Amino acid sequence: MKSNLKYILVVLFAIPILSCQEDFLERTPTDAISSADALASAENMQLVLNGIHRGLYSQSQTVFPGGNTARANNHYWVPMGDNLTGDLIHSANANNLSWRSVMQWNEHTQETSLTSSLLWYHRYNIILHANLLINEIESGSLTETARLRNILGQAYTYRAYAYLSLVQHYAKGYLIGNPSTDPGVPLLFSSESPFTSQPRSTVQEIYDQIESDLNSAITAFQDSEGPGVGGAAAKAQLSINAAYGLLARWALSKGDWQTAADAAVAAREGFPLLSEDEWKSGFNTNNLSEVIWGSNVIATETTFFRSYFYLASNTFNGSQIRNNPKIADRRLVDAIPETDYRKDVFLPDAPNTNTSAANGNGGFSNNTNPLYPTEEEFDAAVDSIKAVYGLVAGHNLHPYMQFKLKQANPGTIDPDDVIYMRSSEMYLIEAEAELMMDNLTDAKEALRPLAEARDSSWDSDDYPNAESFFDHLKFQWKLEMWGEGFGYTNHIRWDEGVDHAADGGSGASEVLYQQSYQIERPSLNDDWIFKIPQAEIDANPNLGSGDQN
Template sequence: MKKRYLTLVMALGLLATSCDKQYLELSPTGSIDAGAAYSTTKNAAAAINGIYRAMVVRYLSSQGHFGHPAMMIIIDVLGEDVVISNTSNTWHLAETRWQAHRSETSVGDELPYQLYYRLIGNANLAITNIDNAAGTQTERNQVKGEALGIRAFSYFNLVQLFGKRYDAATKPNAQLGVPLVLTPTTEGLPRATVEEVYAQINKDLAEAATLLTASRSYKSHINLDVIKGLQARVALVQQNWADAAKFAAEARKSYSPMSVAQYQDGFSDIGNPEWMWGFDHVEDQSETFGAFHSYISSNYNSTNIRVSPKTINSALYDQIPATDVRSKMWVKTPTAANSIVPTGGVRVPYITQKFRLPGAAPSTSTMGDIPYMRAAEMYLIEAEAQARLGNAADAATVLFDLVSKRDPSYVKSTKTGTQLIDEILFNRRVELWGEGFRFTDLKRMNLPLNRNGATNIQSAVVVLFDVKPGDNQWEFLIPRREINANKAIVQNPL
């Protein structure tokens, strides 16, 4: 039995500080004071555990908005590849229709703002107080490095959602990003520029890299490999192709692609050799109907899974070779013999089988781990970056090293230029389906939303099929409660 994190009360509150209740609960609140939490490195490590736990609890009293894993689903349903099969269950419909993030009072718009600033607020307390904690320097470095990583991760998510895309051709990116809160405070701050936010993200990650090592007790915690993986993600978004390739290669070097058999295990076990970072679901902390697998898995016994299972865009799926194990992650024509669903669950074309909880269907436990970062992503970042640098041979080799593990019949690509990049991006879409990348991928590449051409995308479900790149709708609105409470902030264009 795995028992590792602090109590839910500690995770939601963590540390005491004054908080204006008009704000969107962005500051750490609640149960113990910062002095006690960071008086020793042992206490500080427990507080950091609580921050990790705060990534996966329900926010805004909403069952469907369970922290960062909910954002993974939302980021993908905002795109065209993760498809809600019908309107029988309404969870995340407003998000897939591009309504939630364009309503300043919706839960879907408030979630990322509250979630990531809550993590930032608690990380700031760690960063500010840990240097005076009793313990060894190695222990202080560990806590500070993880806190810096959490803060950088949170700002990276925020600026991609609430700011305009980063454009390397127009440095400095003077468009508005998000407020940079770097010390424990409840004072309302103005929005920093996108350039300033990315500079702080890179500064935090660079400092964390000097403090952390690859050593760690649990994959639920950030180590040096994860920091390098985050550096690779950030460099990719900033179109810094050389750094993206370098950091991705360094990040994945201690991890091996999973076998064909492992690929079919259900994506719910953090012990998988390819997983670099994830949520390690402990036995006494099930969120039941407010959990990732209640919405994305094939076999959990929830209403959402039974009546409105997730599917893959048919046009994307139909391009996957039958010899590729990833083709088995969805079923084009499902029957009782070839697809797993909970008792009474509907079977719809292109139904997902990728995420599956252990045991037979229906599963009554949401005890599934959640992948935040896998080595496969690093292969794909490295391949894309090398291709964009014009290094076609290097890009094709890295792509082959990954895809040949998925498809024994795969032949190393001889494509170059745009055709090679398209092949890499196709594999990225298939490989990372449901793991929270598609909306931000479209935005970083300045591509349109295009849901046309699929046989299983219904207008009644998605409503919206096309959004041009650069449209105001690519930006989440600053939540109204923050606008009302913070006189220094301004709204995104409506």
């Protein structure tokens, strides 16, 4: 990592300054801040930390040289998880930002692609910044305070977050491989040049480091004091709840079921489930009661046509959405009970107005829906949907389109927050962990609060054995977390492939989806593993051609 990571430090102090407090900007020019200034106090360290926060959603070229405007980091990486597994389905042939190429598995399988390269460098950028804070604080050069403990807790949490992301994308899944021997990713602890790292550590070694970092984070957060911000900005700061949430994810992915269950319970404390109105409000703000952690996207730093909602929300006024409304798997939507209010955000009977639709059925001339026997009724339905959801004239509609993800100001390009962790996920993790420990009754009880909150007729007795309940739990995962990026890690953990043709079909077009229409399960198909950037292999003296996935 020697040659590539040295460039990341060039912007190490530029990022915090972009997000620092006004008084600090007045005292210190953006091109003159030194390492000593950045680490001189808890206040200045908070500026470095704020830079990591902003780096989660800024365009990648503002985070490190060699980045690209086509990727705004987590705006892209979050929905990518559902784009790869066909949960978020493309209805037409649009490839802005290579979003179609990702869907077709033509990005992460290429070692020179932007997707493979920028995800790698963004995560190591987080690690480098976290190392800077951890190494300085742990050196003991500053007096320990409650504020400093909070910064340390956030830094350890960030490092664990980045390593978990790296090992889950660039290595074989823990539960389907041989963690003690499978190659993971390089470990990096340095915060100073030349940034040399070890060769690829094993998956087990990376998982051990993640556990150590999260335990250190949880310890540091105890008796700590946050920066004192409120509202949506508060949840952009990492917390002990977020650390427990990451611990729950980590444990679930490796089969440490008891730790997963316990950590999930701790993570969701203080984050009550959403009401029906809140759940249907669009998932566009950290202010939702369930949100444990998310990026508070600031309007002046918006990414416009690089945002999460540009890629995934049918209300966004951008060509990726107008020409290619995103739909949900009709097998999932059709299975939602009428008593479950989550069904309301999917429109299976939306008219298909797109004459360029991949299924070739766009326009009234191809309409087969008996709800619209005349063109006037077809057009009236179109006008009604656009009025209800705030769409503009250029927005196309398609059967099974979704409105779970909605902008606060639909029909615009306004920015919205990016949610990373909700308490609903923690109920799902606890239920799955209990089931994996053969505790069917406890698994049902763990799921009950979430399931009953969403479906007024939910009855645990409908699932009399572990097999039927596991199928239902997978359904709950897919429905509750739709569009929030969990498809990729869920498929790997469950060792499930992708099959758009099975059980009547998902609604995806085989012509459009090509090789990704049917994909063998991860244990039998190494294409689930992202390619390491070729630039990293060329530059890192500890990696060679034999290290490529």
